[in-house]
Ligand code: NAD
């Protein structure tokens with residue numbers, strides 16, 4: 289088992305590895321002030337697949353099973369979760385445990401952040417993508433007019449990342465989550481990227497030790513950035529690498545049709561091309577793209593540029609109506625730049641040719 293510490297306004301431990309779930313009791317007992325009662329919010333698929341382990345290692349006073357995945361991030365499920373907390377009699381010293389992927393973490397974090405103006409919560413992430421979402425304290429639910437449009441910052445008290453959960457994750461979810469690992473390497477660590485590209489040839493049979501190492505390194509990279517800029521005033525935006533174009537593709541396709549990480553991969557290739565044009569990155573794209581293809585990522589999108597441009601104009605990073613992109617000056621060195629519609633259109637055409 290590995291342990292990291294994230295030092296934001298509040299400091300919290302992240303435990304990663306096999307059998308981490310066994311530490312739940314010890315971690316909760318060490319919390320100050322003492323925890324009075326516990327509500328467990330768990331993704332329904334995760335509960336079905338891991339019921340025994342969950343009951344064996346997490347003691348809780350009330351259980352609320354969430355709809356699987358993104359459906360948990362709705363106003364109605366939020367209301368039900370608050371209802372479950374009230375019915376269970378949670379007070380200001382109570383604790384919520386989030387057991388599931390990023391969707392569960394976002395809903396449970398938002399519930400904890402707002403119940404009685406804020407109580408503590410612990411993340412028990414169960415997907416690869418959640419190595420990203422469980423750390424950093426962004427919580428949110430969706431509105432019919434926009435994803436993640438209602439939320440706040442609320443850091444967890446601890447993250448318990450047990451690799452046992454990842455064994456039941458479908459390959460497509462592995463691929464989606466792994467895109468964010470690759471993102472962490474691209475924005476922060478050239479050597480790490482090299483290691484991943486050498487080691488990872490098949491996402492369906494990832495080496496356990498390497499996966500744990502990669503998740504730990506990904507969390508470390510995210511943690512270092514969040515520690516310097518908890519509320520995204522400046523460098524936290526680097527974590528958005530690949531997300532400007534990626535989010536547009538995700539929204540255009542209809543959320544859930546293409547998975548988040550699948551779209552982020554498309555967005556990262558786009559941003560690398562744009563970097564080659566604008567920052568002098570000088571990265572050989574053919575090697576990277578053939579590796580990405582070999583891992584099963586589909587970098588094709590049917591979306592017309594005009595639609596994507598309209599969506600990119602709504603990106604939260606934009607200022608004064610200019611589209612702002614996270615680009616790389618070199619691997620590991622991000623920079624934020626404005627980009628004009630013409631140059632964006634050119635890269636869109638390049639990507640279209642490559643995806644065909
Ligand atoms: P998810 O939580 O929607 O889960 C994806 C699917 O995998 C669901 O069907 C779920 O039931 C299933 N699942 C989860 N764990 C499993 C397991 N161990 N075995 C089998 N099936 C399992 O998806 P995700 O990719 O983890 O998270 C995506 C969400 O995270 C999005 O809502 C996104 O907005 C959010 N997110 C938040 C942040 C943040 O900083 N807060 C960062 C990135 C993404």
Ligand code: ZN
Pocket residue numbers: 468531548552
């Ligand atoms: Zn993401």
